[in-house]
Amino acid sequence: MIFKALSILFWIIIELLVDRYVLQGIRGAFQKWRLLQSKAFAIFYWTTSGLTVAALLTGGYITVAGTGVRAGCLLATFILLICKLTFILFIFADDIRRKIVLKRNKTAAATKIQATPETAPATATATSNTDSIPRSEFLLKAGLLAAAVPLAAIKTAMPKGSYDYHILYQTMYLPNLPKAFDGLRIGQISDIHSGSFYNKKAVLGGVEMLLKEKTDLIFFTGDLVNGEAIEMTDYQDIFSKVKAPLGVFSTLGNHDYGDYGYWSSIADKNKNHQDLIATHKNMGWDLLLNENRRLKVDGEEIGILGIENWSEYSRFPKYGRMDLAVKNTDDLPVKLLLSHDPSHWRAEVLPKYPQIDAMFAGHTHGMQFGVRTEYFQYSPITYVYNEWAGHYQENMQQLYVNVGFGFVGLTGRVGILPEITIFTLKAGQDPSLLNS
DSSP: OHHHHHHHHHHHHHHHHHHHHHHHHHHHHTTTOHHHHSHHHHHHHHHHHHHHHHHHHHGGGOEETTEEHHHHHHHHHHHHHHHHHHHHHHHHHHHHHHHHHHHHHHHHHHHHHHHSTTTOOTTTTOOOOGGGSOOOHHHHHHHHHHHHHHHHHHHHHHHHHTTOOEEEEEEEEETTOOGGGTTOEEEEEOOOOGGGOOOHHHHHHHHHHHHHTOOSEEEEESOOSSSOGGGGTTTHHHHTTOOOTTOEEEEOOGGGGOTTSOOSOHHHHHHHHHHHHHHHHHTTOEEOSSEEEEEEETTEEEEEEEOOOOOSSTTSOOOOOHHHHTTTOTTOSOEEEEOSOTHHIIIIIHHHOTTOOEEEEOOOGGGGBSEEOSSOEEOGGGGTOSSOSEEEEETTEEEEEOOOSSOOSSSSOBSSOOEEEEEEEEESOOHHHHOO
């Protein structure tokens, strides 16, 4: 928590320093524009910057249209920061130019004084600062144009990433895994958000990628819709194809309760929720609402548990009941938990439910923006969630966060692409941990 606070503070300091430098560059690029040189513009500029910082600090406690504005502000600030840093390269180049000119002027003045010392004025050796040399309007305007390139590139790339499905493979080691389940393959998808889709053929392509993996069972970890069950009308037939020999198990996410819509009555909202539950049933998915199932293979069993949405953050609903989900599972050697929000793992599962071997989550989307490779990943969402993408382990308990099959808010993705995860369960300890 301290590290996260320091990271946010560092981000804010960098943002303010960058803003100060950018203001100088803007004024230098438009030296004849009196408005930009005025005190009123400076007040407007710094007020806007201050509001951005305030939004970053308070957004975690505010809910707008179903999502904390903090995540949106982080993304917007991050993209603008990229643009500003691009502009700063040109401002810095101009500063170097001005220093070279200043040094050349100093040298020329000193040479002149040495040549005619008897006529040189007493103040000839006094030097003016860099600001006395005008900034290059052409260079700075070119910088502003270049700063727009990253924004344009991101806007162009986002739609292309919407349906660029990627399969990630993860071996999950479980010390108490029964022999009958050694080598079991699980597929996971999360955060479908059917209300955002606009290309049925592409969605079908993603589903077919999952089915080609021929997994033994499949997990879906919440957010089937953006808010209304009717969003699945055009896509229920596609996701009904998602089948597995040992079943498809699902749970609900924060968007699945209709909490973010405007309903004419409580009855309408309740009907929407029941319609959504019926959709899972119609697709043949086993929806786990604070309950569990015993998965039996060759006379041996493990537990599949699923809870309704539970989040550490107050802006998201807490409908989950772990006490109900773990009921009558003490005899099971392995318990796999489906829980939509990864903050649930550190806030409740780790301290209170050590019997949970692994939790499968989604929710973060990786903010649909960032960098993710085999050895490195980064997204601004890291300032909101400690665990936001991929595999995590603490002591004997594990968490995997899927960054989502669909998208919401932003129409697309950059760097953090839609994910289909394929797990292979193995009995024993992770060899990489034994060697560390």
